[in-house]
Amino acid sequence: MNILTGNDLATGDVIWWTGEGWSIHVNDAVDVGDKGAEIAQAESAARRVNEAYVIEGEKDNEGNVRPAHIKERIRALGPTVRLDLSLKPADPNAGNWVI
Amino acid sequence: MYQYDTYDQAMVDARVAEFRDQTQRRLDGQLSEAQFRPLRLMNGLYLQLHAYMLRVAVPYGTLSSKQMHMLAHIARQYDRDYGHFTTRQNIQYNWIKLADAPDILADLASVEMHAIQTSGNCIRNISSDQFAGVSADEIADPRPLAELLRQWSSFHPEFTYLPRKFKIAVIASQEDRAAMRLHDIGIELVKKDGEIGARVFVGGGMGRTPMVAPEIRAFVPFAEVVSYLEACLRVYNRHGRRDNKYKARIKILVHEMGREEYTRQVEEEFAHMKTLGLDPPLAELERIAAHFAPPPYETGLSDEIDLSDRDFAAWVSTQVKPHKVPGYAIVNISLKPIGGIPGDASSAQMDLMADLAEKYSFDELRVTHAQNIVLAHVKKADLYALWKALEEADLGTANLDLISDIIACPGLDYCSLANARSIPVAQKIAERFSDLGRQKELGELKLKISGCINACGHHHAGNIGILGVDRKGVENYQLLLGGSGAEDVSLGQITGPGFDENGIVDAVEKATNVYLANRTEGERFVDTFRRIGMAPFKEALYA
Numbered sequence: 333m334n335i336l337t338g339n340d341l342a343t344g345d346v347i348w349w350t351g352e353g354w355s356i357h358v359n360d361a362v363d364v365g366d367k368g369a370e371i372a373q374a375e376s377a378a379r380r381v382n383e384a385y386v387i388e389g390e391k392d393n394e395g396n397v398r399p400a401h402i403k404e405r406i407r408a409l410g411p412t413v414r415l416d417l418s419l420k421p422a423d424p425n426a427g428n429w430v431i
Numbered sequence: 432m433y434q435y436d437t438y439d440q441a442m443v444d445a446r447v448a449e450f451r452d453q454t455q456r457r458l459d460g461q462l463s464e465a466q467f468r469p470l471r472l473m474n475g476l477y478l479q480l481h482a483y484m485l486r487v488a489v490p491y492g493t494l495s496s497k498q499m500h501m502l503a504h505i506a507r508q509y510d511r512d513y514g515h516f517t518t519r520q521n522i523q524y525n526w527i528k529l530a531d532a533p534d535i536l537a538d539l540a541s542v543e544m545h546a547i548q549t550s551g552n553c554i555r556n557i558s559s560d561q562f563a564g565v566s567a568d569e570i571a572d573p574r575p576l577a578e579l580l581r582q583w584s585s586f587h588p589e590f591t592y593l594p595r596k597f598k599i600a601v602i603a604s605q606e607d608r609a610a611m612r613l614h615d616i617g618i619e620l621v622k623k624d625g626e627i628g629a630r631v632f633v634g635g636g637m638g639r640t641p642m643v644a645p646e647i648r649a650f651v652p653f654a655e656v657v658s659y660l661e662a663c664l665r666v667y668n669r670h671g672r673r674d675n676k677y678k679a680r681i682k683i684l685v686h687e688m689g690r691e692e693y694t695r696q697v698e699e700e701f702a703h704m705k706t707l708g709l710d711p712p713l714a715e716l717e718r719i720a721a722h723f724a725p726p727p728y729e730t731g732l733s734d735e736i737d738l739s740d741r742d743f744a745a746w747v748s749t750q751v752k753p754h755k756v757p758g759y760a761i762v763n764i765s766l767k768p769i770g771g772i773p774g775d776a777s778s779a780q781m782d783l784m785a786d787l788a789e790k791y792s793f794d795e796l797r798v799t800h801a802q803n804i805v806l807a808h809v810k811k812a813d814l815y816a817l818w819k820a821l822e823e824a825d826l827g828t829a830n831l832d833l834i835s836d837i838i839a840c841p842g843l844d845y846c847s848l849a850n851a852r853s854i855p856v857a858q859k860i861a862e863r864f865s866d867l868g869r870q871k872e873l874g875e876l877k878l879k880i881s882g883c884i885n886a887c888g889h890h891h892a893g894n895i896g897i898l899g900v901d902r903k904g905v906e907n908y909q910l911l912l913g914g915s916g917a918e919d920v921s922l923g924q925i926t927g928p929g930f931d932e933n934g935i936v937d938a939v940e941k942a943t944n945v946y947l948a949n950r951t952e953g954e955r956f957v958d959t960f961r962r963i964g965m966a967p968f969k970e971a972l973y974a
């Protein structure tokens with residue numbers, strides 16, 4: 333699946349396109365098919381996203397969306413060496429999600 | 432320390448106001464990202480893996496307590512309570528909001544700091560020796576020249592759009608603590624017939640094509656250094672390649688053109704430059720130098736240190752270095768606790784180090800290229816109290832220049848250019864060798880890790896270097912041996928096929944075992960490698 337990501341213009345937060353808006357959780361991301369560039373352009377023009385681009389996503393065994401490449405998985409989660417600052421601060425195994 | 436004059440302050444303040452306006456226009460939509468990107472980069476603001484990242488310049492690595500307190504304040508107020516000290520003696524914040532950036536720059540300007548020229552194809556922060564002004568072996572203090580070069584290179588109109596970034600280091604000792612010859616220009620202050628001048632090396636660097644800078648002139652009189660560097664940069668600006676980003680650094684020009692031809696053109700340009708009267712008058716040099724006058728040291732102090740506390744004695748033996756003034760010592764504060772993140776410091780740690788500098792070291796701190804902090808003028812009688820305070824804040828690790836004193840770039844945990852994570856590898860290696868006795872048994876061993884070929888973690892210059900690569904989406908690590916960034920500069924050689932994350936830790940251990948089995952009296956790891964060569968290491972690694 334193709335998922336669309338970028339950063340929030342003002343805060344810099346990593347965000348994912350949900351079909352209606354933007355979420356900081358990659359699990360909310362939807363398959364944009366071949367519409368990624370089009371959505372990116374419109375959303376960038378409206379300043380709801382910055383530096384948007386499409387990446388390859390996949391679903392894990394439980395059906396959760398995650399990026400196919402490790403770099404984007406770390407981007408989606410947060411630094412693996414500071415899980416306290418990641419999106420899953422309470423999950424000691426969060427780092428495994430990345431590998 | 433240098434203090435801004437009204438020109439310095441006015442320039443920095445004007446820049447803050449300009450950036451505030453630019454940021455507002457970006458947030459309002461009057462500027463597109465394509466228009467804004469170069470403007471924010473000129474102010475050190477990158478968009479990185481998780482958020483905006485701000486790189487703040489610490490000129491030649493020197494900070495006052497007040498400035499360090501401000502860095503702590505910024506981490507606390509605008510970031511997530513920590514910062515990362517880098518191999519170029521700067522600090523990076525990883526979680527900056529665009530809307531806050533102008534306020535941060537204003538806060539920095541209030542303590543004579545900025546983020547100007549910490550990105551882009553311009554002359555970056557000038558780096559120097561963290562022991563400047565206090566080591567017994569220096570022939571002069573390198574900081575006045577570094578400061579002069581800071582002023583010369585700040586907003587230099589001709590050198591704002593060079594073919595590529597440009598890094599300069601200045602040292603004044605034979606011992607090189609600044610990886611001088613791995614810079615675009617490296618300057619070593621030397622004495623000839625009683626006169627001080629610059630020995631100039633051009634065309635060093637790391638990245639994908641590492642090179643050690645060759646010497647292009649043995650002596651430039653101090654008063655003509657600016658003209659000479661101007662000539663070096665002019666020749667580069669004229670002929671450096673702009674068609675290919677990977678061939679754009681000056682090292683490629685010097686290499687392709689040849690050292691002789693490059694030097695010839697520099698000499699020709701230099702002869703012309705000297706007729707223009709660009710070099711600053713002696714009075715200006717003296718004005719700058721006066722800022723670096725030694726602090727009011729006490730005299731008649733004892734050189735005795737009570738080493739009856741064994742842990743304290745262990746710390747003294749690695750972290751404390753001789754000072755040129757009797758009764759004083761240079762203290763190295765490790766930002767490498769075992770299992771910690773190399774170079775990271777919390778706001779509380781920054782505040783504490785600033786307070787300790789105020790109390791014990793004439794208000795001054797230095798950042799080292801090895802991502803540690805130095806208090807340069809501590810009375811020997813104060814060492815015990817200082818150590819106690821550092822210990823309580825997890826800043827008392829005694830591992831300077833040992834295997835766990837690892838340089839590591841942010842890698843894939845923070846950097847969008849990365850291929851692999853650096854920090855977890857550093858942590859695992861430090862944990863594997865956590866026993867301090869074992870580390871000391873290994874002796875001086877500089878281990879350096881980069882998360883990609885850009886080599887921000889100096890892996891080419893590591894006695895043991897590690898380079899993270901991407902092998903079909905999986906992190907993989909190449910091992911290099913035999914590099915050095917010191918006066919015995921050399922580039923490491925790749926051992927062979929790479930290793931996975933646990934494999935690289937084992938590989939490092941095997942390499943140290945080969946060293947232990949082969950070393951002769953007094954040999955460091957790198958000496959043994961140079962003597963016995965790669966073969967025995969390869970055998971142990973790939974058998």
Ligand code: HEM
Nearest residue numbers: 517518519636637638639680839840841846848885886887
């Ligand atoms: C995370 C943001 C960073 C980015 C985007 C970045 C980017 C780069 C790039 C592209 C190069 C290669 C330049 C070339 O070969 O032409 C480079 C080199 C370098 N960077 Fe970084 N870097 C980052 C962080 C750091 C950090 C944290 C440090 C210090 C720990 C650092 C210090 C250096 C050094 C020392 C070099 C090699 C010296 C040389 O330029 O030859 N950088 N960086």
Ligand code: SF4
Nearest residue numbers: 840846849882883887
């Ligand atoms: S070496 Fe590569 S991974 Fe490490 S900070 Fe530099 S660009 Fe990023």
